[in-house]
Amino acid sequence: MPHGNALLYCAVNGIANNTNGIGRQTKTFLATLAHHHPRLTQAAGPFTPYLAVPEPGPATWGYNPADLAHARQVVEGLGGRVIALPYNTHRPMWRPAAWQTLSEQAATAARDLARPHKRVLAIGVDTPFAGLAHSVQPGERIEVLLALFSTAQITERPQPDPDRLAWEQDALSAASRSTHIWVAGIGTYLTRHLQQDYGLDPGRLLPWPSGLHLASADLTAPTAFYAEQTVRSFGIPTDRPVIAAVGRTDHTKGLDLLIDAVAPLRDHVHLAMIVVPADDERAALLPRYQARAAELQLSATLIGRYSRTLPRALAALPATRVMAVPSRGETLANIVFETGLWAQHHGAIALAPGRDGFPEQIIDGHNGLLYAPDTPGALTHGLRRALALPDQRRGQMRENAHRRVHAERDAATHLATLLTSAWRPAGQELDNLVGHPLPDARTLRSQAPTSTPAPRETAP
Template sequence: MSATNALLYCAVNGIANNTNGIGRQTKTLLATLARHHHRLSAHAGAFTPYLAVPEPGPATWGYNESDLRYARRVVEGLGGQILTLPYDTGRPFWQPDTWRQLSGEAARAAGHLADRHAKVLAIGVDTPFAGLVHHVGAHPAMEVLLALFSTARITERPRPDPGRVTWEEEAIAAANLHPRTWVADIGDFLTRHLKDHYGLNPASLRPWPSGLPLTSADLTPPTRTEAERIVRALGIPAGRPVVAAVGRTDHTKGLDLLIEALAPLRDDVHLAMVAVPTDDDRAALLDSYRHRSAELGLSASIVGRYDRDIPRALAAWPDTYVMAVPSRGETLANIVFETALWAQHSGAVVLAPDIDGFPEQITDGHNGLLYDPAPGALTAGLRRALTLTSDERARLRANAHRSVIARRNAAEHLAALLATFWQTHANGVTRLLGHPATDARTPRSQATTSTHHPLEATP
């Protein structure tokens, strides 16, 4: 048996594809491992990373062989493997029967790793791997961290799917009971939501704030020449204020709300929207967005594919006044953090509704703008953003950049998380971060109801 520990990260996106926020979280992990594995090992003890993914192939939403090659290169370079999990591709993917099969296969993979490593931390990323918590009892060397990034009660308001809610409720109930299962404290809103609506025991929490690989090349601002080449290729006119937006063709992302809100401003702005079709029948929404924009007479470029260079260029383009995030429900939106990095020198200020996790990301008038999600309020918020002076926009962008740099370092967060499980050199992580480390041995009965996690400072 190896003296090293094993980190098993189980995700449905970001390994053989990259089509949603969970994919970006996986890419963040890969970038963090590639650049900081030695540092993480120094503070949390030597470990080997493994990634588990539903067996890639034609059934994979947005399958991309280059994504899979990149994941393999990173993980195999550190002595680990990409583990492919068989499942019934004839079933609908986004339903509990498929997730149950995937969670069981992931637990089986964790058991094999437990035979070879001193300890195994299996991270089940989001709803499809929530069932991992039901399997931890068979492997004494295994612990499970459930990292939900949203729930059906958030993304499927006002009528969430009962089967998905039950799946999530059963996972939280299991995490409350088993001493080797935990739930990631991703952010204050989601943690409150899990306590209030799913009965999460606060003693089951482990802090792991959402973060970014801050030094990654794709998070640096593009040059003016790079940005201009991309925006001109999209047909964005010169000298007209741009309202940008990025999201899936998913009702919860609210892109339809933005189109309607821009109607009174049609003579003043150009809409640059990246609307990426999902892997189900909601792809038809892309055509509806284009049709409605034309019907309203909007000047608009609506892109139906995801190319990371496009939002990067839009965020940094000097004529982009606002990056609108009109979600109906959102835990923590990656585009808010990313825009803060891309637009640090010029470009967009973020505008988002004052709901869910957005107030964690944005302090209105300090590092972005919030609007009350009432009828007509999005149009008013857009007008407010468009009338900011250049100095006001620069101040908001500078504050947004400082906030992300100070609070969203994914390497710091992962180092602290692993130390709480493996304890080796935990004091070193404490000194590195300047905050007390969480004691993994604290009895659950002693937990408080506080949702504050020490890795984040007050804005």
């Protein structure tokens, strides 16, 4: 006899590794489950969480057994398990052939869960699991949520890979024609982009805004003393204004643009960049960035490894004037939200280009700064604006950023809304569930455990 519902979260990052923003989203999902599962079941009814991940092991980019153990601890404690998906580890992961295999394996896992459970919601996180739109058929008691956090048209502009474009288009077209495939509404910009550029039927959207687990210890604002000691331990000087940045060695992150933009300010600032090597030929960008900084005679520290403590300390360091996010294409940047929390009392404001999803994260002059990315010299001008802000104005902008993140980005509330929307009985209104009112962010946080695990040293 089927019992309860099943939530199958399918992801290539954040379960056995943590090397990018999608990994951070997975960590947020796990923390939300660990701390709020009772409240989520009150809102959406009983459910058991499961994780599906490409077969973990040495072939996994940034493989970390501790990450895998943590993921297992969370879901097994709630009655679920981690499901390993076999695939050919000798072929490139970031190609449609590998994604097709993973999507088919995830669909098989969902079918297996449909036997002991009443209904299954399979969340396919980002491009590798978009193939679930084809691999799951109507009538299997399985619903699919495609949670795309970006597209090739955004991250690979101006020449996106045609195979990836076709993969995304096929999946979103299938969702538009279906009654069991949904697409996550991550943010305003991405939703509009999927409708205008991929023809997505707006009736297939379910709201699931990008969020954070706001009660996490590693999202609290550190003291100025802690921030300074941590930053100095990485060899970063604190005797002049600091411009900070965090990103992968990926062309779309635009870190090369920032290096050039700092050149006119070289005599007055120190550039501190955390540059995490990617898992392919893009890793060669790190020595290029280092060589360019040396060529321009910048006062700069480029850290080629990730530590969760360093971005937090840099954001909160009183000497840090700006957290620059010079991306060429971005849906929503985690570092903008995180900076708003870390720099609550002192430290950085965020500076980002006024395109893509950044205008829904930042109101220029209110909780951060925007610049016109297509205007020559605009990034340097934006850095000058940040450096020239009076202390009182900076403090007000940091306060506004902190307040806005807390008001809009509570992951527990967002997940409760998603599950209730997906599983509510036909004809029942989302905000009028008999016996199961949807908790708001304040209620969920007040009912969370009073302590959280210590911050873990994992990648961005």
